Amino acid sequence: MTTTTTTFVAARSRAHGPTAALWHAVEVHRTVADLDGACELTVCGSLARVSTERAWPATGTDVCPACTTQAR
Template structure:
């Protein structure tokens, strides 16, 4: 009898997304959990980890080195 093996859970993949400035707020970089192939999400607006809507930018890596990054997304993406 063989022991069943359990496959490791796939790593969570995040994409960088840019929000729009709205009222007194500034545009920020956010993290979006990605479950679809890159061509399907490039430029799409998605719900970020912190609950904002932002446009995914597949040419920017997450975590981004920019200064204007959402602190909630940084914490939630760890």
């Protein structure tokens, strides 16, 4: 029997047009060691590149408000 832990990790989106690059939450169902920095679907539905160097919840002014609300 294997156990799976639900973890939130931080991911950075790219700036696109008038939209600034933001930190998002990604819900992962595997170990953080298995993440390779690829793009993942975020909690709010955008695509963002996972960062194993930054923890969630991310702090600062450039954090997605939808992810902050949903990833509690």
